[in-house]
Amino acid sequence: MKFLKYVKDNLIGIVIYLVTASLIALMLAAFKTPSIALIITFIFFILSGVLILAISYIRKNKFYKLFMDNLEKLDKKFLILETLPEPTTYEEKIMVNSLYEINKSMIENIKISQKNINDFKEFVEIWIHEAKIPISSMVLKCHNNPEKYDKSFLSQIRRLDNNIDEILYYVRSEDTEKDFIITEIDLKEVVRNISLKNKDDLLENNIEFEVDLKATSANSDKKWLEFIINQIINNSIKYKKESESIIKIESSENKDKVILEIYDNGIGIPEKDLKRVFDKSFTGTNGRDKVKSTGMGLYIIKKLCDKLGHNISIESKENQYTKVILEFGKNNIYKGAM
């Protein structure tokens, strides 16, 4: 609290006080009071006025200074009430009580919207499991009646399934709760599952698919990692070049991390887009001009990687290649716990 500003706020009182003091002085003068008595009275009057102003300033300043200092230091400003001492004056009480009421009503509001979000997320999860049932029966129908439904049906069903997975993992990536388990997983198995999932697309598009896993285990969540790599492979297939396409998955390790690289010789990413590919809703030149894209895929992957504690980066040269690099920490804490 600035003293001058405080004085300014109390200007009317000060003016009234000074005017009153002057009037009293004039009155005393009119009654022919000796001038020494008049001056002493006037000085006492002024001194007491200054004293009243100063004491009230000091008391208020003690409260407000603490309040403002704490507010500045706090990361979560709404916790300010917890840092204040018991209010003593009526003004302080009004302020603290109001803040308490405001906080309470805000917390209630947040709780309601959190509940709404959680209900929605729960519904999405349930809905997705429900949606997977007709998808499974369609896959089975296609397999059992190849003469009726050819492979193009299956590829459309796969597209649908991938799109649905995108929502599922978007919801999971936004969730503040931790619903994954980090264990030592078999990279071979993860790559195998993804390969089988994309087998038809890879073969139909004549994409040479090479796998060379020098490191075969990493600390991660199997399902999440499968989704992440599957999205990357889908991108590689989507943005492949016209002919002689190659997709390579390689892994290696050094003493503190396991590195998984997914390389393709596709159309690549323009340099100006490269640093923004993980941004929410960023589609870039490729996403707009060549294949329609939601711009969510890489954003979700990045968020999942952040939650899992994996490092993800992309290297690319337009019209030459794209390489996605995933790094898994070799954290021995996990191993010890298993």
Place this chain on the structure above:
Amino acid sequence: MKKIMIVEDDKVIAEELYNLLKSSNYEAIILTDFKNAKNEILKSGVDLILLDINIPILNGEILLKEIRKESNVPIIMVTSKTSETDEVLSYSYGADDYIIKPYNPTILLLKIAAIFKRCELNSNIISYKDLSFDIGKGIVKNKNAEVILTKNEIIIFSLLLNHQDRIVSKDEIMTDLWNNDEYINENALTVNISRLRAKLSELGYDNIIETRKGIGYRII
């Protein structure tokens, strides 16, 4: 013929699974009475159970736990849930395998075949006419000669031998190869088949692998 029980409350999926298993020469039964699921399953004497997790009355995981108290029949859990905890829970309750919907039907059949193979003794050697095929070593021999097969040839030959009664589609062979981390394309498959044919003719069997154009292959 191996008997397989389908525990699945979605009628369409149950029916399609039934057809899938039938066409792969398994006898399939669909569980209808979920109230007495445990008893029905135990008294049916099936060789394998496909158990969905989301079923009425008793949840699949609980049912699995109940069955395991009394029987060691192989069980494959089928689910549309994709959380790690379900998988861990299923394995800890004694499931033999776990597959997520929507699954590739060929993979499901391969998983079933793999479980049955694990249950059988001496399954490492398949005989065909006067040939004996040691899958583990990859050696095919008769009294005159012996040839050594590569990993891909072993996969293809054993798949064909296990399904002598029908045509094996290209897609099934490719799926089996990819399932064994051999990510080859169809041209490479053709090359592998002709090498396998050449090796078999060294043993005196010319043209026992028949090509059905556009469909697949069959051992005759």
